[in-house]
Every structure is written in structure tokens, then in C-alpha cells.
Amino acid sequence: MTHNTPLSPRPLHDLAHGRRRLMTAAQLRAHGVSAAEANERCRPGGPWRRLLPNVVLLHPGPPTGDERLHAVLLYAARERTAGAVPGVTAAVPLQPGGEHPPAPAYAEAMITGLAALTLHGVSAAPPLPSLEVIDVLVPRLRRLRSTGCARIVRTAALPTPQEVTGVPVAPVARALADAVAEPTDAEAVRRLLTEAVRGGHCEPAAVVRELNRARLLSRPHVVDAVDSLVAEGRALAEQRLYRMVREHGLPEPVWNVDLRLPGGPHLGGVDAFWPDQGVALELDTRAHRQQEDDAVWAEHVRKREHLERLGITVVHLTPRKLRDSPEHQATVVRTALMAAADREPAAYVVVLPR
Known part of the structure; x- marks a missing residue:
């Protein structure tokens, strides 16, 4: 059996008890669940919930933070063939030895913005449960719209994602640029930029390059933050220089x-x-x-x-x-x-x- 072999139909009870209880409409069809049956189970009071277009949560309660992230990626990722089911399946078997297999790939989609900064461990970023929307980066020509908890961010060239807790995430500098693109509090922007540098997540020059590429350096809420960022980066570089001479x-x-x-x-x-x-x-x-x-x-x-x-x-x-x-x-x-x-x-x- 190859990775392109269609999945055999499985009982609905088994689908709802997977490691991550999310599926796309295409994945459900591959498991023998018709569109009519899925719609019936997603009716108010039913056992499932349609979290985003074509993305079904296989339990009636609210999604976990992890499920929200993967739901957004499932919504935004480019679908492949029906046999090679993209994204996260409902049940992921353990490999020999008991370890989980590598995280699945999401074609042409990655988490960015504040959610990405939280995953990278930037201390000034808010916790995931407090985010009403999760930014997801996709190629500019993808025909998607922002909806529900998914906010589409477009780019001419996708950066290479970094995997954090099994999630493809934009590099810190790119995530910062996307996080501050929307008008926001200048002090919050300053904290995000300086804490990202202070925590060793990225260099100031990389952040400024991304801000410049996104044409954000003239925005009032960004200008002062960049000055603080440069000063923070300068102080860190001097500390490293003193340490190098001494050590x-x-x-x-x-x-x-x-x-x-x-x-x-x-x-x-x-x-x-x-x-x-x-x-x-x-x-x-x-x-x-x-x-x-x-x-x-x-x-x-x-x-x-x-x-x-x-x-x-x-x-x-x-x-x-x-x-x-x-x-x-x-x-x-x-x-x-x-x-x-x-x-x-x-x-x-x-x-x-x-």
C-alpha cells in the first residue's frame, strides 16, 4: 500500500476518537462519509461542528487551541489528490517503537502573525486562546477569503516555514511584520519587536527588512518601535562582543x-x-x-x-x-x-x- 492509496471507510465512531478530531470534507469522503451525512451530523445539537468552510470538528464542544490552529491550516492548505489526503487525519497511528510519525505537511500555508509569535515563544505575544483570529500565510494568487477564526495573509513568495509543536510557522521576522501590519497600539508593537530581539528569536536587521518589504516603515505605530528595536539590538550585540573578548x-x-x-x-x-x-x-x-x-x-x-x-x-x-x-x-x-x-x-x- 502506497501513501496515495485511498483510505478504507471507517466507522464514524472511530473517526471521532482520533488523536486530533478534525477533517476536511475531502477527508471525510475518503473515509466513506457523504456530504449529506456530514451535513446532518453538523446540524445544531449534532455530534459534529463545521468549524470553517470544508473543515469539520468531530465533536460538539469548542475546539482546543491546537485544533483551531490545525483547522485554519486545513482550511488554507492547498488540497492534493483525494488519495493523498492532505493535512491532519482523524487518527494517526504510532510508528514502530511508539513514536508519533512526522507532522503532516500543509501545502502552501503556514501560521503567521501573533499566533506564530506565540508559538515561537515571544514573551510579549498573547496566549493562543485570547486570539479571536489566527493569521495564515498563503501565496498571493490563492482564491481564499478570511472567515471565522482564519484571517488570510497573502504574499508573493512564501518563506520557508519552521515547524513548532507540529505546526508550520512563518519565521519570526515575517510573523512580526504580519502581526504589526494592522493598526494597533504603538506600545504593543514596541514590546513585540524588542522582546523578539531580546529573547534571541531574530536579529533587528531581519525584522527591518521584512517591515520594509511590507512597506510598514512609514506607519506611525511602527516608526518609534523600530528605533527601540535598533537600540535593543545594539545593546545585545555589545554584550556579545564584550563576552567574546573576555571568554x-x-x-x-x-x-x-x-x-x-x-x-x-x-x-x-x-x-x-x-x-x-x-x-x-x-x-x-x-x-x-x-x-x-x-x-x-x-x-x-x-x-x-x-x-x-x-x-x-x-x-x-x-x-x-x-x-x-x-x-x-x-x-x-x-x-x-x-x-x-x-x-x-x-x-x-x-x-x-x-
């Missing part, structure tokens, strides 16, 4: 200083500077609005080229590199410090607190 035995630099030529112009600020070796380190925590990017990057390049003409080696690190590979980044810095002995001494510069 990997690098010489202690002078931190957060401005560099000037004696009696000359300001050369710019750097996050760490080793005067004896002529090595400067910069954290790239830029997460600016699109119209600012060109000017900010041009200024960054100008400063770096000027310092290097003076014989100062500039090491460029990003918050993501510090988070994902601190040992490798420490090696990069150590190599730059050791190379100082093999080159001409750098020009003398004045070091001032920033």
Missing part, C-alpha cells in the same frame, strides 16, 4: 571611542580599539529605513577607507556573526592583532571617549 582571551581594548588626528579632523567612532596594534573593530548594527541606507553605507565606507589609509586595520563584525560563531570571530580579531607586528606602525591618533 576567548583577547587583549582588552578601549571601548566605544572616537578617533581623531592630532589637531586634525574627526575620523569617526569605533566600538573597540587596540592602540598598540592599530586595530579597530566596528559592529554593523545598521537597521535603517531604506531611504537612509545609501547615505549611511557611504559614510561607513568613507570612514573605513580613511582609517585604513592611516594604517589602522578595521575589523567589521555583524551581530549575527557574533551570535552564531563567536569563536571564529575571535580568531579573526586575534589574527588582525598578530599581523600588526608585520606591517608599518599606524599613524598616531587621539583616542577620546564616545
Whole structure:
């Protein structure tokens, strides 16, 4: 028997006692339940309930939070062939050894918005039972409408979903953009963005890219939140940098200083500077609005080229590199410090607190 073999009809009693008691109309038909029989059982006072169009809850009471999530996915997922039943079946047998099989795939659908943030563990996101609607991300050309507890969010290109408790979920940055797309309280938006970064769920630059892609950076309830987000990301990156220097035995630099030529112009600020070796380190925590990017990057390049003409080696690190590979980044810095002995001494510069 292959995975495309139609399911044999099963007694209605057995269907209603599965691990997750949800089915689409197509799944019910595959189990030998006619449309008329399903409609009869979904009448007021009946043993089943039509939770969303073509999605039936196989018990009369309210759905659990898990059932609501999967109902929304069943509603939004693209149906495949009748034999290869998509989504969640009513009863999922255990595999040899007692473990459950891998979570089923939902074609072209994933949870996003506040529900996704809750599943990712973002502390500022509300609990699932308090959400009246659950956002589900689908391709732009899908012919679906928002209804009941399912709110359709469309995109030109679906991101790769992440599986959380058996549910396909949009990445945190995308879920944040979808969560704040609707007009909402500015303070709530700020909490969502900063807590997502503070909790290590995503980097500020990734969030700003998604907000920019969704054309949300000009929204009043988003603008101030982005500034808080950038500040939060900056603080976290600095903490990682301090930890990297300490834990990997690098010489202690002078931190957060401005560099000037004696009696000359300001050369710019750097996050760490080793005067004896002529090595400067910069954290790239830029997460600016699109119209600012060109000017900010041009200024960054100008400063770096000027310092290097003076014989100062500039090491460029990003918050993501510090988070994902601190040992490798420490090696990069150590190599730059050791190379100082093999080159001409750098020009003398004045070091001032920033």
C-alpha cells in the first residue's frame, strides 16, 4: 500500500476518537462519509461542528487551541489528490517503537502573525486562546477569503516555514511584520519587536527588512518601535562582543571611542580599539529605513577607507556573526592583532571617549 492509496471507510465512531478530531470534507469522503451525512451530523445539537468552510470538528464542544490552529491550516492548505489526503487525519497511528510519525505537511500555508509569535515563544505575544483570529500565510494568487477564526495573509513568495509543536510557522521576522501590519497600539508593537530581539528569536536587521518589504516603515505605530528595536539590538550585540573578548582571551581594548588626528579632523567612532596594534573593530548594527541606507553605507565606507589609509586595520563584525560563531570571530580579531607586528606602525591618533 502506497501513501496515495485511498483510505478504507471507517466507522464514524472511530473517526471521532482520533488523536486530533478534525477533517476536511475531502477527508471525510475518503473515509466513506457523504456530504449529506456530514451535513446532518453538523446540524445544531449534532455530534459534529463545521468549524470553517470544508473543515469539520468531530465533536460538539469548542475546539482546543491546537485544533483551531490545525483547522485554519486545513482550511488554507492547498488540497492534493483525494488519495493523498492532505493535512491532519482523524487518527494517526504510532510508528514502530511508539513514536508519533512526522507532522503532516500543509501545502502552501503556514501560521503567521501573533499566533506564530506565540508559538515561537515571544514573551510579549498573547496566549493562543485570547486570539479571536489566527493569521495564515498563503501565496498571493490563492482564491481564499478570511472567515471565522482564519484571517488570510497573502504574499508573493512564501518563506520557508519552521515547524513548532507540529505546526508550520512563518519565521519570526515575517510573523512580526504580519502581526504589526494592522493598526494597533504603538506600545504593543514596541514590546513585540524588542522582546523578539531580546529573547534571541531574530536579529533587528531581519525584522527591518521584512517591515520594509511590507512597506510598514512609514506607519506611525511602527516608526518609534523600530528605533527601540535598533537600540535593543545594539545593546545585545555589545554584550556579545564584550563576552567574546573576555571568554576567548583577547587583549582588552578601549571601548566605544572616537578617533581623531592630532589637531586634525574627526575620523569617526569605533566600538573597540587596540592602540598598540592599530586595530579597530566596528559592529554593523545598521537597521535603517531604506531611504537612509545609501547615505549611511557611504559614510561607513568613507570612514573605513580613511582609517585604513592611516594604517589602522578595521575589523567589521555583524551581530549575527557574533551570535552564531563567536569563536571564529575571535580568531579573526586575534589574527588582525598578530599581523600588526608585520606591517608599518599606524599613524598616531587621539583616542577620546564616545
